[in-house]
Amino acid sequence: MRRARIMMAFAVAGATAVVGVLSLVPGEQGSQAAQSVARPPSPGDPLTGDEITRAGQIASATWRSHMTTGRAELLYVERDDDKEAGDRRRADAYIYDYRTDRLVVRTVDLAKGEVVEERTGRGVHPPPSRGEETAAAELLLADPEYGERVRAAHLKAGGRPLVSAADLGLRALTFTPRPGDKVAGACETHRCVRLFVRLPDGSWLDTSRIVVDLSAKKILTLEW
Amino acid sequence: MFLRLTLSCALLVTGLTGAAGATANAGAAGAAGAAGATDPARNAQAAPGSQPSCSSPYRIDKTLPNGARWRLCWEMRTIEGLTLTDVTYTPKGGETIGVLRSTALAQIHVPYDSGEPRFHDIGTIGDDAIALKAADCPGGERRNQFVCVTTRARGHGYLKSDGEGVSKSVQGTDLVVFAAFQLGWYTYLVEWAFGDDGAITPRIGATGSLSGFTTTPAHGWPVGVGSTKFEESHNHNVFWRLDFDIDGSRGDVVEQYDFTGSGTSKRKLSRTVFDEETKAVNSRMRWWRVVDSGVRNADRHPVSWEINNLASAEYRGPADEAFTRADLYVTDYRACERLASTNPTPGCGKSVDRYVADEDELTDPVVWVNVGFHHVARDEDADPMPTHWQGFRITPRDVTAKNPY
Numbered sequence: 001m002r003r004a005r006i007m008m009a010f011a012v013a014g015a016t017a018v019v020g021v022l023s024l025v026p027g028e029q030g031s032q033a034a035q036s037v038a039r040p041p042s043p044g045d046p047l048t049g050d051e052i053t054r055a056g057q058i059a060s061a062t063w064r065s066h067m068t069t070g071r072a073e074l075l076y077v078e079r080d081d082d083k084e085a086g087d088r089r090r091a092d093a094y095i096y097d098y099r100t101d102r103l104v105v106r107t108v109d110l111a112k113g114e115v116v117e118e119r120t121g122r123g124v125h126p127p128p129s130r131g132e133e134t135a136a137a138e139l140l141l142a143d144p145e146y147g148e149r150v151r152a153a154h155l156k157a158g159g160r161p162l163v164s165a166a167d168l169g170l171r172a173l174t175f176t177p178r179p180g181d182k183v184a185g186a187c188e189t190h191r192c193v194r195l196f197v198r199l200p201d202g203s204w205l206d207t208s209r210i211v212v213d214l215s216a217k218k219i220l221t222l223e224w
Numbered sequence: 225m226f227l228r229l230t231l232s233c234a235l236l237v238t239g240l241t242g243a244a245g246a247t248a249n250a251g252a253a254g255a256a257g258a259a260g261a262t263d264p265a266r267n268a269q270a271a272p273g274s275q276p277s278c279s280s281p282y283r284i285d286k287t288l289p290n291g292a293r294w295r296l297c298w299e300m301r302t303i304e305g306l307t308l309t310d311v312t313y314t315p316k317g318g319e320t321i322g323v324l325r326s327t328a329l330a331q332i333h334v335p336y337d338s339g340e341p342r343f344h345d346i347g348t349i350g351d352d353a354i355a356l357k358a359a360d361c362p363g364g365e366r367r368n369q370f371v372c373v374t375t376r377a378r379g380h381g382y383l384k385s386d387g388e389g390v391s392k393s394v395q396g397t398d399l400v401v402f403a404a405f406q407l408g409w410y411t412y413l414v415e416w417a418f419g420d421d422g423a424i425t426p427r428i429g430a431t432g433s434l435s436g437f438t439t440t441p442a443h444g445w446p447v448g449v450g451s452t453k454f455e456e457s458h459n460h461n462v463f464w465r466l467d468f469d470i471d472g473s474r475g476d477v478v479e480q481y482d483f484t485g486s487g488t489s490k491r492k493l494s495r496t497v498f499d500e501e502t503k504a505v506n507s508r509m510r511w512w513r514v515v516d517s518g519v520r521n522a523d524r525h526p527v528s529w530e531i532n533n534l535a536s537a538e539y540r541g542p543a544d545e546a547f548t549r550a551d552l553y554v555t556d557y558r559a560c561e562r563l564a565s566t567n568p569t570p571g572c573g574k575s576v577d578r579y580v581a582d583e584d585e586l587t588d589p590v591v592w593v594n595v596g597f598h599h600v601a602r603d604e605d606a607d608p609m610p611t612h613w614q615g616f617r618i619t620p621r622d623v624t625a626k627n628p629y
């Protein structure tokens with residue numbers, strides 16, 4: 001969950017605040033970030049926390065206003081391991097624009113400090129980020145009917161009222177509609193996720209029919 | 225010595241003439257073999273592969289009791305989770321050879337038997353890695369909490385009696401690299417075993433909890449007391465992406481072997497060389513290999529790794545899940561082709577069946593393996609559910625000229 005907060009902070013506060021936040025991360029981050037070390041990373045090492053921060057800043061430079069308003073989000077930064085790039089340290093920043101439903105993947109050359117490649121597409125959906133998991137849970141809680149059900153289930157399982165989405169164990173997966181889907185057909189292009197919700201007693205809510213459309217900010221109920 | 229060589233070459237060619245493309249390939253292989261030993265470019269290219277490109281704690285370097293050495297790098301990628309790169313093998317007393325440039329999971333597709341839901345379980349699984357305790361990594365060391373590097377006994381490497389009551393035997397050992405991921409109610413154990421015999425065993429274990437989805441008797445199995453709650457059956461269709469680079473990316477070719485004849489006393493070897501991107505399905509005696517004809521063992525046979533034992537349920541999904549309709553795919557390397565379905569990169573195909581659709585010429589093959597397990601719940605799957613495993617084998621074929629022990 002740590003990284004979720006970082007990405008959210010990035011989206012809201014912009015780049016300047018992020019340096020301070022991310023410097024706490026190396027060694028603790030669940031994924032990819034290499035340990036904080038004095039020596040420079042070897043070509044095949046995972047990205048360091050500093051490299052992730054820098055790549056995110058460079059890739060997002062022209063996107064900051066959109067990220068501040070929540071129109072777009074930096075999902076995550078992955079090491080680019082294209083073998084044609086040889087030993088160059090490169091990072092792929094995944095940026096999603098919910099207004100135009102475009103995924104933008106910007107490849108940053110860390111030595112040059114610049115974006116060297118950009119790919120954009122509609123209807124391409126990388127896995128949901130931690131920030132998107134929280135956003136999806138907030139939409140679910142804001143839904144009059146489902147929100148009530150989640151709160152009731154949480155109270156029953158945990159013996160205390162739910163305060164925020166952070167009280168729930170969350171995991172989101174990309175939702176891909178089947179051909180001819182009447183309810184969730186828009187998810188061909190919209191950013192849609194399934195959400196798994198774990199309650200304080202370790203049980204999971206049955207959310208198998210629920211899809212959260214992050215582009216339309218809507219909850220969809222699948223029919224099958 | 226020379227005679228023996230000539231003979232074995234001749235036998236090889238004769239034995240293969242029935243197969244498609246065999247003559248041309250054998251000729252090319254012969255030429256490459258002749259050049260191989262003295263080609264300085266070739267030797268120069270081998271050098272980078274012999275040293276993993278990573279440093280501590282991402283570097284794994286293990287010499288097993290028989291002297292076999294495996295070196296590789298690991299990375300916990302946000303999307304694919306545990307990814308192994310720059311895998312090299314050094315047989316006992318032999319030279320180091322690059323095997324895999326990278327390997328990782330490429331999808332866990334989980335369709336339920338009633339038709340819904342249908343999950344593509346690869347999310348940002350690197351973020352779902354479980355911090356391992358010492359007890360979770362017996363006899364090994366944990367790297368950055370999430371990766372276990374250990375060794376494990378594999379039983380008899382061989383056992384042979386000389387007929388006088390004296391037998392020789394050795395015990396096999398594997399280097400094991402694994403991580404565990406909590407993906408919803410399931411825990412997946414993602415593991416690669418690197419054997420002292422040069423074999424690699426990728427496998428995945430599903431444990432944790434059942435989903436608890438209930439269904440009709442036609443799509444499930446009764447769990448709990450009596451026959452009121454039917455837990456829904458489902459598949460775990462697991463895909464691996466394997467970028468083989470045997471001694472560098474140059475010269476790798478994928479071949480399929482079949483043995484024709486059924487209900488007859490004879491079986492005949494049949495070889496198909498994949499020149500273009502393609503897909504293939506399992507057959508009981510079928511296997512594939514990635515071979516680099518420019519790299520020879522001491523017997524002057526081209527070095528290869530064989531892909532076999534795909535013990536798969538062979539799930540075939542509906543038309544919109546065409547990626548489930550083959551057990552093995554061979555694509556030409558493209559950095560953007562990472563997952564077997566729900567591929568995350570714009571300007572690239574969305575699933576592995578699309579990657580092969582344009583039938584590009586193969587110059588740097590990447591192999592995708594699909595192994596399915598049909599999970600019909602049973603009472604024993606009560607929480608915490610015992611692990612069920614699925615995977616396949618990658619075995620050396622003519623990497624060493626002798627028994628690797």
Ligand SMILES: [Cu+2]
Nearest residue numbers: 430458460599
């Ligand atoms: Cu299962």
